[in-house]
Amino acid sequence: MSFGHHKVESRRILLREIAQHGPMPRIELAAHTGISRATVTAVTSDLLRGGLILEEPSESPSKAPIRGRPRIDLKIRGAAHLVAGLKVSDTSISLVLMDFEGNQIADYECQMDQIRQPASILADEIAKGLTALTARAGKKLTDLSGVGVGISGVVDADNGLVYWSPSLDQRNVGLGKILTDRLEVPAYVDNDANLVAMAELTFGKGKDHSDFIVITIESGVGMGMVLGGQIYRGTRGCGAEFGHTKVHLEGALCRCGQRGCLEAYVADYALVREANSVGAVNLNTPTSQAVKTILSAARSGDITAQRVVERAGRMFAMGLANLVNIFDPELVILAGEQIEFDHLYADVVIEEMRKSIVEIDKPAPEVVVHKWDNLMWARGAAAYALEFVHNMAVEALDDA
Amino acid sequence: MSFGHHKVESRRILLREIAQHGPMPRIELAAHTGISRATVTAVTSDLLRGGLILEEPSESPSKAPIRGRPRIDLKIRGAAHLVAGLKVSDTSISLVLMDFEGNQIADYECQMDQIRQPASILADEIAKGLTALTARAGKKLTDLSGVGVGISGVVDADNGLVYWSPSLDQRNVGLGKILTDRLEVPAYVDNDANLVAMAELTFGKGKDHSDFIVITIESGVGMGMVLGGQIYRGTRGCGAEFGHTKVHLEGALCRCGQRGCLEAYVADYALVREANSVGAVNLNTPTSQAVKTILSAARSGDITAQRVVERAGRMFAMGLANLVNIFDPELVILAGEQIEFDHLYADVVIEEMRKSIVEIDKPAPEVVVHKWDNLMWARGAAAYALEFVHNMAVEALDDA
Numbered sequence: 001m002s003f004g005h006h007k008v009e010s011r012r013i014l015l016r017e018i019a020q021h022g023p024m025p026r027i028e029l030a031a032h033t034g035i036s037r038a039t040v041t042a043v044t045s046d047l048l049r050g051g052l053i054l055e056e057p058s059e060s061p062s063k064a065p066i067r068g069r070p071r072i073d074l075k076i077r078g079a080a081h082l083v084a085g086l087k088v089s090d091t092s093i094s095l096v097l098m099d100f101e102g103n104q105i106a107d108y109e110c111q112m113d114q115i116r117q118p119a120s121i122l123a124d125e126i127a128k129g130l131t132a133l134t135a136r137a138g139k140k141l142t143d144l145s146g147v148g149v150g151i152s153g154v155v156d157a158d159n160g161l162v163y164w165s166p167s168l169d170q171r172n173v174g175l176g177k178i179l180t181d182r183l184e185v186p187a188y189v190d191n192d193a194n195l196v197a198m199a200e201l202t203f204g205k206g207k208d209h210s211d212f213i214v215i216t217i218e219s220g221v222g223m224g225m226v227l228g229g230q231i232y233r234g235t236r237g238c239g240a241e242f243g244h245t246k247v248h249l250e251g252a253l254c255r256c257g258q259r260g261c262l263e264a265y266v267a268d269y270a271l272v273r274e275a276n277s278v279g280a281v282n283l284n285t286p287t288s289q290a291v292k293t294i295l296s297a298a299r300s301g302d303i304t305a306q307r308v309v310e311r312a313g314r315m316f317a318m319g320l321a322n323l324v325n326i327f328d329p330e331l332v333i334l335a336g337e338q339i340e341f342d343h344l345y346a347d348v349v350i351e352e353m354r355k356s357i358v359e360i361d362k363p364a365p366e367v368v369v370h371k372w373d374n375l376m377w378a379r380g381a382a383a384y385a386l387e388f389v390h391n392m393a394v395e396a397l398d399d400a
Numbered sequence: 401m402s403f404g405h406h407k408v409e410s411r412r413i414l415l416r417e418i419a420q421h422g423p424m425p426r427i428e429l430a431a432h433t434g435i436s437r438a439t440v441t442a443v444t445s446d447l448l449r450g451g452l453i454l455e456e457p458s459e460s461p462s463k464a465p466i467r468g469r470p471r472i473d474l475k476i477r478g479a480a481h482l483v484a485g486l487k488v489s490d491t492s493i494s495l496v497l498m499d500f501e502g503n504q505i506a507d508y509e510c511q512m513d514q515i516r517q518p519a520s521i522l523a524d525e526i527a528k529g530l531t532a533l534t535a536r537a538g539k540k541l542t543d544l545s546g547v548g549v550g551i552s553g554v555v556d557a558d559n560g561l562v563y564w565s566p567s568l569d570q571r572n573v574g575l576g577k578i579l580t581d582r583l584e585v586p587a588y589v590d591n592d593a594n595l596v597a598m599a600e601l602t603f604g605k606g607k608d609h610s611d612f613i614v615i616t617i618e619s620g621v622g623m624g625m626v627l628g629g630q631i632y633r634g635t636r637g638c639g640a641e642f643g644h645t646k647v648h649l650e651g652a653l654c655r656c657g658q659r660g661c662l663e664a665y666v667a668d669y670a671l672v673r674e675a676n677s678v679g680a681v682n683l684n685t686p687t688s689q690a691v692k693t694i695l696s697a698a699r700s701g702d703i704t705a706q707r708v709v710e711r712a713g714r715m716f717a718m719g720l721a722n723l724v725n726i727f728d729p730e731l732v733i734l735a736g737e738q739i740e741f742d743h744l745y746a747d748v749v750i751e752e753m754r755k756s757i758v759e760i761d762k763p764a765p766e767v768v769v770h771k772w773d774n775l776m777w778a779r780g781a782a783a784y785a786l787e788f789v790h791n792m793a794v795e796a797l798d799d800a
Contacts, residue, residue, distance in 0.1 A: 154760055163760035172761050211635050227627065234728020235611050235765075241725040241758050246718045249647065258756060260718075318646045318660075325641040326726065328634025356658060358641050360554055360563035361572050365635075 010035055010043045011394040015076075018053060019102070019390065023073035025058065044074055050397040052080050052100070076101040081145040081389050082137075084130055085382025087192055087374065088151045088167050090115045090219060093125060094374040095133045098382040100389070102202070106136035107375055116166060119173045123182040130183065144185045145392070148385030150192035150377050151175070152220055156237030157190040163238060166220075166255075186392075188385050192216075192377055194231050194240070196335055197224025199380030201231075205333050205370050212331040213323055215242065217344060219287075221263050221319075225327070242323065243267070247315050265315040266344060274308045295343060313349045320349075321356035324365055332367045337374055345369045410435055410443045411794040415476075418453060419502070419790065423473035425458065444474055450797040452480050452500070476501040481545040481789050482537075484530055485782025487592055487774065488551045488567050490515045490619060493525060494774040495533045498782040500789070502602070506536040507775055516566060519573045523582040530583065544585045545792070548785030550592035550777050551575070552620055556637030557590040563638060566620075586792075588785050592616075592777055594631050594640070596735050597624025599780030601631075605733050605770050612731040613723055615642065617744060619687075621663050621719075625727070642723065643667070647715050665715040666744060674708045695743065713749045720749075721756035724765055732767045737774055745769045 017033050018024065024032075030040045047053045058071040078101035086095040091113070097106040110129045114121070126149070130141050153165030160176015162168060168175070179187035190198075197214040200206035206214070210229040216222040221243030225232040233239055243263040244256055251260030252270065264270050272290040275281040280297070281290045297305035320332065334345050343349070354364045417433050418424065424432075430440045447453045458471040478501035486495040491513070497506040510529045514521070526549070530541050553565030560576015562568060568575070579587035590598075597614040600606035606614070610629040616622040621643030625632040633639050643663040644656055651660030652670065664670050672690040675681040680697070681690045697705035720732065734745045743749070754764045 154758055163762075227632075232627075235730045236728050236760065236762050238758065238760055238762075239726065239728030241728075244758050245722040245725050246756055247646075247649065249714055249718055256758070314649055318649055322645040322722065323726070325645050326639065326723070328636050328639030328641075330635045356646055358554055358638065358644050358656070360636070360638055362563075362636050362638075 007043070008395060010039055011046060011397060012391060014040065014043050015047060015052060015390055015394055018074055019076050019386075023056065023058070023075035025071055025073055029074065046397055047074075050393070051077055052393055052397075053077055078103055081393060082134075082139060082143050083146045083148070083382050083385040083389055084133060084144050085148040085195075085378045085380065085385060086126065086129065086150070087195070087377035087381060088122065088126075088149065089374070090166070092374075093129045094378045095129050096375055096378040096382050097133050097137055097139075098379070098386065100386070100393075102383070102386060104379065106133055107378070108133040108136060109374070116169050118169055119175055119178050120182075122167060122175075123178055126179060127183055142184060144183075146385035146389040147179065147183060147185050147187045148195065148381030148383070149175070149179060149187055149189045150195040150381045151189060152192045152222065154238045154241070155189060155191040155194075157188075157194065157233060158237055160187070160189045161237075162189065186388065188388055190231075190381070190384055191222070191224075191240075193222025193224045194233070195224070195380035195384055196222070196377055197226050197231055197380070198384050199376050200224075200333055200335065200370070201226055201229070202383040203379060204376075205368055206331065209331050211327075211329050212333060213327060213329050214333045214335050215320070217266065217334075217336050219268055221266060223323075227327075242319065245319060245322070247318055262315060262319045266312045266319075271308055271312055274311075275305065278304055280304050280308070298343070309343045313343050313346065314352060316344045317349045317352035318356060320353045320367075324353070324357045329365050332365055333370050334367065335370045335372070335376070337372060337376075407443070408795060410439055411446060411797060412791060414440065414443050415447060415452060415790055415794055418474055419476050419786075423456065423458070423475035425471055425473055429474065446797055447474075450793070451477055452793055452797070453477055478503055481793060482534075482539060482543050483546045483548065483782050483785040483789055484533060484544050485548040485595075485778045485780065485785055486526065486529065486550070487595070487777035487781060488522065488526075488549065489774070490566070492774075493529045494778045495529050496775055496778040496782050497533050497537055497539075498779070498786065500786070500793075502783065502786060504779065504782075506533055507778070508533040508536060509774070516569050518569055519575055519578050520582075522567060522575075523578050526579060527583055542584055544583075546785035546789040547579065547583060547585050547587045548595065548781030548783070549575070549579060549587055549589045550595040550781045550784075551589060552592045552622065554638045554641070555589060555591040555594075557588070557594065557633060558637055560587070560589045561637075562589065586788065588788055590631075590781070590784055591622070591624075591640075593622025594624045594633070595780035595784055596622070596777055597626050597631055597780070598784050599776050600624075600733055600735065600770070601626055601629070602783040603779060604776075605768055606731065609731050611727075611729050612733060613727060613729050614733045614735050615720070617666065617734075617736050619668055621666060623723075625729075627727075642719065645719060645722070647718055662715060662719045666712045666719075671708055671712055674711075675705065678704055680704050680708070698743070709743045713743050713746065714752060716744045717749045717752035718756060720753040720767075724753070724757045729765050732765055733770050734767065735770045735772070735776070737772060737776075 026040050030037045053074050054077045055072050058073045078099035080100040095108045151165050154163040162173045162175045164171050176189045193216050206212045214224040223240050223242035225240045244261045246260040247262050248260040252264040254261035254264035268291045275294045294305050298309045350367050426440050430437045453474050454477045455472050458473045478499035480500040495508045551565050554563040562573045562575045564571050576589045593616050606612045614624040623640050623642035625640045644661045646660040647662050648660040652664040654661035654664035668687050668691045675694045694705050698709045750767050
């Protein structure tokens with residue numbers, strides 16, 4: 001380990017500490033990180049000179065001047081860098097623009113004609129979206145220092161490789177590189193549910209937890225796992241797969257081609273398929289409309305619709321209970337935007353889950369429902385990009 | 401962080417490095433751990449003076465004297481401490497005696513009358529077993545520096561608390577404290593499958609891996625998970641539960657009182673129950689004998705017996721596939737001693753598992769079958785105790 005390596009590492013640690021817990025004075029930075037006050041003074045001086053952080057008088061009344069000296073906090077300099085985060089959905093892209101401090105500057109949503117398309121076309125759509133997004137803040141695409149991209153499917157995030165995604169017409173697409181080349185801005189691709197976990201960890205209900213699971217339900221079922229404060233990705237980069245775990249041997253056929261996957265019971269198309277099979281919904285209705293019809297019929301007392309919804313809920317509870325048995329997490333966050341899936345987040349499902357976990361004389365993990373709009377995914381993607389941009393900025397600092 | 405804290409930490413790191421990868425010379429210790437040569441010299445001198453390590457001339461021919469000086473390796477001094485490891489089975493206890501270097505000195509097995517008993521009786525049985533074990537090496541129980549105990553059930557290892565075990569007649573037993581008081585030697589209790597994972601990590605097929613899963617099958621189904629080189633225990637200490645994950649909604653009744661658990665399909669009693677239900681085995685036969693009868697009937701072409709065995713195998717494959725989907729481990733070790741469960745470790749089951757995992761264009765995790773005798777559990781328990789004794793010994797070192 002050279003001295004130079006130590007210095008970059010100290011810069012990284014202090015910048016991250018300020019980003020996560022700042023603004024704060026130097027003395028607190030030293031206390032939180034275990035780095036000596038002398039080193040904190042030297043390193044923060046580099047960060048200040050590089051324009052990555054700012055000094056400001058403390059605003060907190062509890063942080064009154066000590067021994068007559070005005071207390072100075074260090075905070076991230078928002079204007080230092082600009083990042084974008086986006087989430088590719090079936091026929092739309094949601095985007096947010098974020099400054100170096102994590103403040104949301106602008107957002108944008110655009111529509112696409114196709115769900116499944118070549119990577120080059122998707123890259124064009126993303127470039128168009130980013131151009132419109134940055135224009136909202138009077139900026140250009142190339143003003144961005146990084147772009148985080150969430151996509152559903154199986155993704156090796158470290159290599160920006162998409163093994164498979166419903167949004168792409170080919171397998172094994174090096175989407176990270178394709179986007180970086182097309183945008184001329186570094187692009188970081190991850191599974192969308194991992195980015196929801198990142199959003200929960202950075203801004204959301206996971207902020208004070210180091211071990212939790214986030215489940216997302218929209219047209220598919222996603223999962224992000226945080227273990228020891230880090231996103232867990234497995235050894236081939238494709239761990240944390242939940243929607244295609246099996247809940248029934250030789251069960252219902254799934255879109256993935258296998259049988260008995262959780263998704264084949266709880267995803268929107270699964271509910272519609274069941275209801276269709278007994279003529280309870282009109283086959284020509286679009287899926288999202290058909291799901292609403294089934295759920296409102298169930299609420300109005302239609303027994304067939306209730307049976308469809310009830311089985312989906314119990315299968316979901318069984319899958320959740322298995323996760324809790326395996327991981328024993330502190331917290332399970334059921335995250336999503338679609339009101340349609342209320343039945344899966346209902347108290348009765350959570351109660352059913354509790355009955356299916358190994359019983360010990362300690363409370364079951366907390367289960368919280370976190371409803372939010374589509375931008376939460378994009379904010380998670382931006383937070384993911386911000387981590388890389390933090391590191392890049394620290395490495396680029398002049399040693400002068 | 402005080403200087404004293406640093407010193408203990410350096411001692412701990414160097415002792416562990418020598419234990420895991422030694423014998424080795426000081427220069428390699430410094431290279432492996434990133435600790436400076438000066439600190440390595442000072443700290444190893446403490447460890448030598450405390451009798452925890454030894455110097456010996458290098459025996460390796462590739463490690464020839466450098467520049468005329470004989471090369472000196474550092475190794476653990478086996479005689480420094482003695483530990484025992486034991487595994488509580490249904491009606492027996494298997495024990496091993498191990499020196500500070502991890503060499504097995506003696507082993508012993510004793511029978512018990514009862515499967516389920518009060519903790520005080522179990523503690524007496526364990527004390528008797530340890531007395532007989534240590535006597536084999538001309539030692540006494542109180543010569544032990546630590547005892548590792550593996551027991552099946554749900555265990556909070558950090559607190560030595562057994563939430564539930566088939567070997568105990570009560571729930572929530574502070575077995576660690578009860579044993580420590582009874583034996584007058586520190587006792588460390590863990591779930592038995594975790595200790596198999598520890599054995600695989602220390603001596604076995606997991607030695608070169610940092611992320612793997614060990615599945616054990618005997619009368620129940622156990623799992624140990626190693627993530628980042630550490631046993632993963634979950635946040636309440638009861639994670640890594642596999643046998644009671646559900647493979648069928650409202651499925652077969654399990655001994656735990658719930659329905660559809662994997663164990664309720666693959667454990668010995670489950671096979672016997674199925675075969676019994678169609679009169680294929682004699683109800684009065686002991687379970688282990690009945691399992692042999694079913695398996696040999698299946699092998700001889702009995703279709704009913706084949707159907708019983710085949711479903712167990714497919715349920716097991718489904719459970720395994722779910723674990724691989726969630727964790728994406730490097731390696732899955734199917735570990736056990738009982739030839740009866742051959743059908744679950746068969747190529748056809750492993751093939752079935754591979755067909756049920758998410759398909760990406762990378763090889764599926766390696767699956768290996770590791771058969772060994774009952775002492776492997778006990779050796780894992782001893783390795784677990786050894787970790788604590790290492791730390792204890794380092795903390796007890798005189799600063800003189």
